[in-house]
Amino acid sequence: xxxxxxxxxxxxxxxxxxxxxxxxxxxxxxxxxxxxxxxxxxxxxxxxxxxxxxxxxxxxxxxxxxxxxxxxxxxxxxxxxxxxxxxxxxxxxxxxxxxxxxxxxxxxxxxxxxxxxxxxxxxxxxxxxxxxxxxxxxxxxxxxxxxxxxxxxxxxxxxxxxxxxxxxxxxxxxxxxxxxxxxxxxxxxxxxxxxxxxxxxxxxxxxxxxxxxxxxxxxxxxxxxxxxxxxxxxxxxxxxxxxxxxxxxxxxxxxxxxxxxxxxxxxxxxxxxxxxxxxxxxxxxxxxxxxx
Numbered sequence: 037x038x039x040x041x042x043x044x045x046x047x048x049x050x051x052x053x054x055x056x057x058x059x060x061x062x063x064x065x066x067x068x069x070x071x072x073x074x075x076x077x078x079x080x081x082x083x084x085x086x087x088x089x090x091x092x093x094x095x096x097x098x099x100x101x102x103x104x105x106x107x108x109x110x111x112x113x114x115x116x117x118x119x120x121x122x123x124x125x126x127x128x129x130x131x132x133x134x135x136x137x138x139x140x141x142x143x144x145x146x147x148x149x150x151x152x153x154x155x156x157x158x159x160x161x162x163x164x165x166x167x168x169x170x171x172x173x174x175x176x177x178x179x180x181x182x183x184x185x186x187x188x189x190x191x192x193x194x195x196x197x198x199x200x201x202x203x204x205x206x207x208x209x210x211x212x213x214x215x216x217x218x219x220x221x222x223x224x225x226x227x228x229x230x231x232x233x234x235x236x237x238x239x240x241x242x243x244x245x246x247x248x249x250x251x252x253x254x255x256x257x258x259x260x261x262x263x264x265x266x267x268x269x270x271x272x273x274x275x276x277x278x279x280x281x282x283x284x285x286x287x288x289x290x291x292x293x294x295x296x297x298x299x300x301x302x303x304x305x306x307x308x309x310x311x312x313x314x315x316x317x318x319x320x321x322x323x324x325x326x327x328x
Contacts (some may be wrong), residue, residue, distance in 0.1 A: 039092045039125050044085065049078065050225040052091055055099040057251045059117055068149040069104055069114035070293075071226055072248030072257035077104055079213065079221035082294065090132065090171065092125060101129055105136065109143035110320065113155060123193035126154035130162060145320035153195050156321070164321040170298045173316035174307045175255065178293050180282040181310070187275035192232040192244075199241045207244075207262030233279050235272040247280045255291040256284045260261070277310060 044052060053306060056071040077088060092101040100119050105111040111133050119125050130146070137144035145167060148155040192200060197215050204213045226248060235243040245261040258280065263273045284292055295318065296303045 037119075037122065037124070038095050039128060041090055041092050041128065044089045044091050048091070052099050052102060053224075053226050056102060056114055057249075057254075059114060060251045060254055069102060069112045070248070070250065070257050071257075072250075072259040073112065074102065074104060075224045075226050076167075076221070076246070076259045077106055078224045079217040081217075091321075092129065094119070094174065098142055100125055103129060103133065105133075107145075109137040109140045110145040110147070111137060112147040113149065114156060115149050115153065120149065120151075120153040123154045123158070126158040129155060130158045131199075134162075139323075140231070142325070143322050145322050147278065147318065149318040150316060159321040163324050165324045166319040167322050169319075171295050171318040172298055172304060172314045173293060173295055173318055174304070174312040175291055175315045176281075176294045176307075176311040178256075178281055178289050180285045181278045183275075183278065183282070185272060188236050189233055189276050189279040191230055192234055192238055196234060196241060200244065203241050203244060203264050204260070204262065206264045206266075208260070231280065231283060233276050233283075235276045237267070237272065242267035242270075243276045245276045245280045247284055247317040249284070249287060249289060253288055253290055255293050256289040258292060258294045261294070273306060275308065 053071045053074060056069065056074060059068070060070065074089070080083060080088065087107045090103045090105075091099055094100045094116075098116065100116050102114045103111050104113075113129060115125070133144070133146055135147070140316060146159060146164065148159060197218060201213050201215055201218060204210045222229070222232075228249070231247040231249070233245050233247075241264070243261075244265040245258060248257045248259060250256050258277070261273070261277060279315045281292060294312065296307065298304065
């Protein structure tokens with residue numbers, strides 16, 4: 037099988053997002069780069085998007101692999117299950133990333149699909165080793181949860197634009213989100229206004245959650261979710277996440293997943309309190325240090 041790499045064209049976005057959903061298992065936790073991850077990345081301008089996203093296509097015109105370089109020295113990868121053990125595709129992906137990723141602070145870091153697939157084997161053969169920093173893949177089943185008393189949660193409105201961007205920056209210092217990028221995000225295939233939720237307390241947005249549906253009857257993804265630091269530990273995150281769970285269950289999702297570093301203990305504790313459990317660990321791979 038031969039594979040062709042090219043930039044993601046506007047007319048192919050829906051196909052690639054649908055493929056990422058189709059590559060997910062029908063139930064349980066998402067296990068590699070997901071449609072919600074790519075959907076969130078599509079907020080960027082076309083020039084940045086072209087730097088970040090690569091898609092490999094097989095000879096029949098189906099996506100074979102999707103790579104998101106969301107940091108200059110890091111990339112996350114998804115592979116069509118039909119090609120998980122295809123060494124030619126893995127070698128092509130790794131060669132492309134070796135040229136494009138910056139070397140910094142011990143990187144680059146490449147996050148392949150979990151398990152002994154061809155890309156992981158190629159990384160090990162090329163002298164990469166697992167990064168010691170672990171990310172947890174947390175998952176919970178989706179019967180609905182009761183609504184939180186006294187915390188009004190609603191869908192995002194256009195009038196929220198400036199406040200929503202400001203809360204994103206407060207929750208995640210250094211965030212790249214802008215008003216223009218938020219408008220672009222809302223045009224991404226798969227974005228649902230009813231899954232873009234905020235906690236509105238006396239006219240002020242205190243927490244937010246954007247959820248993305250996965251395969252039909254499968255696992256949804258939270259990307260992103262956060263709380264303004266001035267309003268933490270007041271139940272706002274619990275309220276907005278609970279509202280997302282109820283809406284996702286009503287749309288047929290059977291589970292919801294989130295990926296967070298083990299080192300982010302407050303986030304891990306919050307998700308565990310909401311019924312999430314760790315169902316997998318994710319490690320990126322980076323070049324083994326060389327003796328000097």
